[in-house]
Amino acid sequence: MGLIKELIKGLRVTGGTMIRTIAGDELVTTEYPKEMRVKPQRFHGRHVLNRYPDGMEKCIGCQLCAGACPAQCIYVRGMDNDPESPNSPGERFGYVYEINMLRCIFCGLCVEACPTEAITMTSLFEISTTNREDAIYTKETLLMDRRGNVPHMFPDDELADLDELDTADGWLRATAPAGVAAYEGVKMWQDTPGPADWSPEPSQEERDRKTGDDESDG
Amino acid sequence: MTWPEFWIVVLRVLLTFALLLVATLINVWAERKILADMQSRIGPSRAGPWGILQTVADGLKLFFKEAVTPRKVELGMYLLAPFLAVVPAFLIFMMVPWGKPFTVAGNEVALQGADLNIGLLFILAMSSLAVYSVVLAGWASGSKYPLLGGVRATAQAISYEAAMGLAMVAVVMFTATQGEGGTLSLAEIVERQAGTWGDIIPALEPVLQFVPRWNVFPQIVAFIIFFIAIVAETNRAPFDLVEAEQEIVGFHTEYSGMRFAMFFLAEYVNIFSMCAIAASLFLGGWNGPTFEGSVPAIISGLLPTVWFLAKTYFLIFLFFWVRATLPRLRYDQLMQLGWKRLIPGALAWLVLSAFVISFRQFGPPWGS
Numbered sequence A: 001m002g003l004i005k006e007l008i009k010g011l012r013v014t015g016g017t018m019i020r021t022i023a024g025d026e027l028v029t030t031e032y033p034k035e036m037r038v039k040p041q042r043f044h045g046r047h048v049l050n051r052y053p054d055g056m057e058k059c060i061g062c063q064l065c066a067g068a069c070p071a072q073c074i075y076v077r078g079m080d081n082d083p084e085s086p087n088s089p090g091e092r093f094g095y096v097y098e099i100n101m102l103r104c105i106f107c108g109l110c111v112e113a114c115p116t117e118a119i120t121m122t123s124l125f126e127i128s129t130t131n132r133e134d135a136i137y138t139k140e141t142l143l144m145d146r147r148g149n150v151p152h153m154f155p156d157d158e159l160a161d162l163d164e165l166d167t168a169d170g171w172l173r174a175t176a177p178a179g180v181a182a183y184e185g186v187k188m189w190q191d192t193p194g195p196a197d198w199s200p201e202p203s204q205e206e207r208d209r210k211t212g213d214d215e216s217d218g
Numbered sequence B: 001m002t003w004p005e006f007w008i009v010v011l012r013v014l015l016t017f018a019l020l021l022v023a024t025l026i027n028v029w030a031e032r033k034i035l036a037d038m039q040s041r042i043g044p045s046r047a048g049p050w051g052i053l054q055t056v057a058d059g060l061k062l063f064f065k066e067a068v069t070p071r072k073v074e075l076g077m078y079l080l081a082p083f084l085a086v087v088p089a090f091l092i093f094m095m096v097p098w099g100k101p102f103t104v105a106g107n108e109v110a111l112q113g114a115d116l117n118i119g120l121l122f123i124l125a126m127s128s129l130a131v132y133s134v135v136l137a138g139w140a141s142g143s144k145y146p147l148l149g150g151v152r153a154t155a156q157a158i159s160y161e162a163a164m165g166l167a168m169v170a171v172v173m174f175t176a177t178q179g180e181g182g183t184l185s186l187a188e189i190v191e192r193q194a195g196t197w198g199d200i201i202p203a204l205e206p207v208l209q210f211v212p213r214w215n216v217f218p219q220i221v222a223f224i225i226f227f228i229a230i231v232a233e234t235n236r237a238p239f240d241l242v243e244a245e246q247e248i249v250g251f252h253t254e255y256s257g258m259r260f261a262m263f264f265l266a267e268y269v270n271i272f273s274m275c276a277i278a279a280s281l282f283l284g285g286w287n288g289p290t291f292e293g294s295v296p297a298i299i300s301g302l303l304p305t306v307w308f309l310a311k312t313y314f315l316i317f318l319f320f321w322v323r324a325t326l327p328r329l330r331y332d333q334l335m336q337l338g339w340k341r342l343i344p345g346a347l348a349w350l351v352l353s354a355f356v357i358s359f360r361q362f363g364p365p366w367g368s
Helices: A002-023 A064-068 A109-113 A162-166 A170-175 A204-217 B003-038 B054-064 B075-093 B119-140 B144-176 B186-191 B202-208 B220-233 B257-282 B297-325 B331-362
Strands: A047-049 A074-080 A092-100 A119-121 B102-104 B107-109
Touching: A002 B003, A002 B297, A047 A092, A064 A074, A064 A109, A109 A119, B003 B054, B003 B075, B003 B107, B003 B257, B003 B297, B054 B257, B075 B119, B075 B257, B119 B144, B119 B186, B119 B257, B144 B186, B144 B220, B144 B257, B144 B331, B186 B257, B220 B257, B220 B297, B220 B331, B257 B297
Parallel strands: none
Antiparallel strands: A047 A119, A074 A092, B102 B107
16 A cells, blocks of 8 residues: 555656646746757856957957966967057957867856956857867957957847947046046946946045045054 | 448558557657656657657658668568567557447448457457567567567566456456356447446436446456556556666667667557557447537547547556656566566456356355
């Protein structure tokens, strides 16, 4: 009799699950290519090279990312900017930029190392290729175009919010020759395809107010 | 035999065949969908509405696949085994009446492949024959795991066929008291389950007039034993030791393409025909309210088929439900359940029902 009791208990579990699944309460899978799960904010997807809102490349070819990379999958070669038509606002720009996606461990150290927020990680994850050469991402694949897009599986999907792209971000405002040092309430960089949502940098005055007491003491 | 009679025979065999194929297509899809629901998944959803054409897609794919023949096979038996699986599977269903007989232009049309007067014996014979395909496939593959599967199939089939046959005997004995003389014909057994129990036991008519005259009520133990035995007979979980994907992959490891598809087809045809037989023996087959006179004749003519399919699919759903719930039995557990529980149980039930039947027919043995 104990056996029959257990049998009925088991049948109740599967039967109950079936009813809840048909009702739609317990469905755990999605029809993947048709609908995709929302990725977590700090998802480590494939990299992109960002641009400033005026179209300049952010990368200055400093190779800090290559130095930070534990898998040694990044190869960067910088070049001096042509003063007449510069590629980046600095002295140099990334002339060659390659990431070997087969070696990359998606640790994100390159993003942390980058002094200009040029390289960031996206939520794109469909990076399988049919041959090994395609797995080496060059500047063509990595660098986003003026509309904030990079070549990827679903070209129709907009990666970036265009309004966001057209707004000068905090770093540019602070460092451009005509920039303003106080960039209160302005986000440091775009939401996408950069690393999700960051809170705006506090203003200079706000920061002074916070640390002011300490200074007067000392 | 006149020409109309000949064409009626051809037509009903073809109809039965078509019904079986369509039911099998739906069975495979239904199993995947129900299992998916029970495991919180979506299941097949791309081919056709709700993925109902998934089986067609799979069948076409298998049809165009290369059928690889490994080097060490016993070629004759290796090629014969898939057919040995399919042919008995289809023949079994030919015995099952799937609708009410009707008359067209003076000719009686039974919705049944063939009405043998030894129908049940034929079913038992064919289901035993189907085991040969598994054993031969396992042996002829020239590979160790298929051989293990084949050996398991023999042991399993012998143990559970006995219980299945004994449960059937109980029903046959009981049916003999429900009409004139005993019968082994499924059509006759189904017809004797028409009406309600209220007609038979007038004393309890107010209650029993709502209880259909199905054999499952007096023969409930036989039904349970029969159901467990047919799950084992069709090699379904939790008795799928023959296939056991996780341990030995199964007797059809070395088969590919259409040859593999035929084993698969036979399995699902067997599920359908075994459930149809259980529905006919215990749940009254196509019997059910037809509302004759109050609805168009075509509807009251089709309703018996609908009842038959509903009962069959209820049992098939139980198959899937059990599969989703229970883990596979260990070999010794399989043997224990078969020889220590089901066969003694079936024997005891047989003796008990024989005693009750003779008591009702001849009176108490201590009487005159």
